[in-house]
Amino acid sequence: MVKRIIILLVIVFFAIIIFPLLKVDPTDSLSSLATKYIRDGADELGSANLVTSIVVTYRGLDTLGEVAVLFIATAGVGFLLRKKKNSSANKRRKSSEILSSGTSFLVPIIFLFGVYIFTHGHLTPGGGFQGGVVIASGVLLLMLSDVSLKFNHFLLSAIESFSGFFYIIIGILGLFLAGGFLDNRIFSLGTFGNIFSAGAIPIIYSLLGIKVGSELVGILGNLRDSE
Amino acid sequence: MITIIVIVLGLIMIIAAFLAIYQKNLVAAVISAGVISLLASILYLLLAAPDVAMTEAAIGSGLTTVVFLYAISKIKKKDGE
Numbered sequence: 001m002v003k004r005i006i007i008l009l010v011i012v013f014f015a016i017i018i019f020p021l022l023k024v025d026p027t028d029s030l031s032s033l034a035t036k037y038i039r040d041g042a043d044e045l046g047s048a049n050l051v052t053s054i055v056v057t058y059r060g061l062d063t064l065g066e067v068a069v070l071f072i073a074t075a076g077v078g079f080l081l082r083k084k085k086n087s088s089a090n091k092r093r094k095s096s097e098i099l100s101s102g103t104s105f106l107v108p109i110i111f112l113f114g115v116y117i118f119t120h121g122h123l124t125p126g127g128g129f130q131g132g133v134v135i136a137s138g139v140l141l142l143m144l145s146d147v148s149l150k151f152n153h154f155l156l157s158a159i160e161s162f163s164g165f166f167y168i169i170i171g172i173l174g175l176f177l178a179g180g181f182l183d184n185r186i187f188s189l190g191t192f193g194n195i196f197s198a199g200a201i202p203i204i205y206s207l208l209g210i211k212v213g214s215e216l217v218g219i220l221g222n223l224r225d226s227e
Numbered sequence: 228m229i230t231i232i233v234i235v236l237g238l239i240m241i242i243a244a245f246l247a248i249y250q251k252n253l254v255a256a257v258i259s260a261g262v263i264s265l266l267a268s269i270l271y272l273l274l275a276a277p278d279v280a281m282t283e284a285a286i287g288s289g290l291t292t293v294v295f296l297y298a299i300s301k302i303k304k305k306d307g308e
Contacts, residue, residue, distance in 0.1 A: 125277035
């Protein structure tokens with residue numbers, strides 16, 4: 001009985017907190033910071049996708065934090081599930097003909113799409129995270145169709161570490177050559193809307209895509225291979 | 228028109244959420260949790276946030292579902308021994 005009353009009180013408390021938010025209409029007007037981003041963002045950073053210029057440059061430190069969170073999650077999964085089973089592949093059922101044919105047709109397209117997403121992050125929606133996740137889902141399809149697929153975990157972690165390392169290096173270069181940490185103006189901004197534009201954003205997003213993709217593939221591989 | 232689609236999507240999401248909680252079959256519960264993410268990604272797309280929609284569709288309904296399914300199969304294997 002007491003439990004129910006406490007639950008009811010918590011719900012009422014949250015309702016009181018959340019109810020005033022209903023009156024706020026975010027499409028009504030922009031805050032001064034958002035107005036500044038929208039007015040100056042394209043001219044300052046040369047990125048056609050405003051979301052990208054906010055995520056990679058204006059809020060680049062937050063993105064670095066997110067990458068660190070993902071890295072720690074991968075490290076935790078790898079640490080907890082490190083025990084390897086030796087003869088795991090033999091016991092599993094072979095995948096069906098439809099799945100294996102569909103996989104061999106789809107996986108190259110999925111990989112290409114993932115690479116497209118992170119190299120065009122400054123022009124079209126998407127970016128490093130999205131592209132990396134799309135590549136990881138392609139690897140997942142490979143894992144489902146070929147049960148004896150082996151991963152080189154050393155290579156995966158080497159790729160992941162190097163892309164993270166170069167990401168930080170580019171960030172520090174921005175400190176010396178441009179306005180601050182992770183500033184994209186260390187290279188010329190190029191023509192607005194071209195693929196080689198927006199300074200360091202395509203490079204940063206490609207590194208992020210490779211890093212996120214290899215991390216997620218590592219998580220999936222650890223989950224499958226663990227005892 | 229868009230309002231109707233949003234309302235229908237929201238209703239299906241709520242139903243899927245209840246299914247995910249009260250379903251006895253764990254695999255079906257995980258899949259209905261994935262359905263919530265898939266519909267949420269459509270909702271983000273309608274609300275003009277394609278960046279978020281991509282992430283939600285790939286992580287929420289793809290990878291998270293698979294991670295949960297792997298975990299369930301591991302737990303069942305442990306129970307069977």
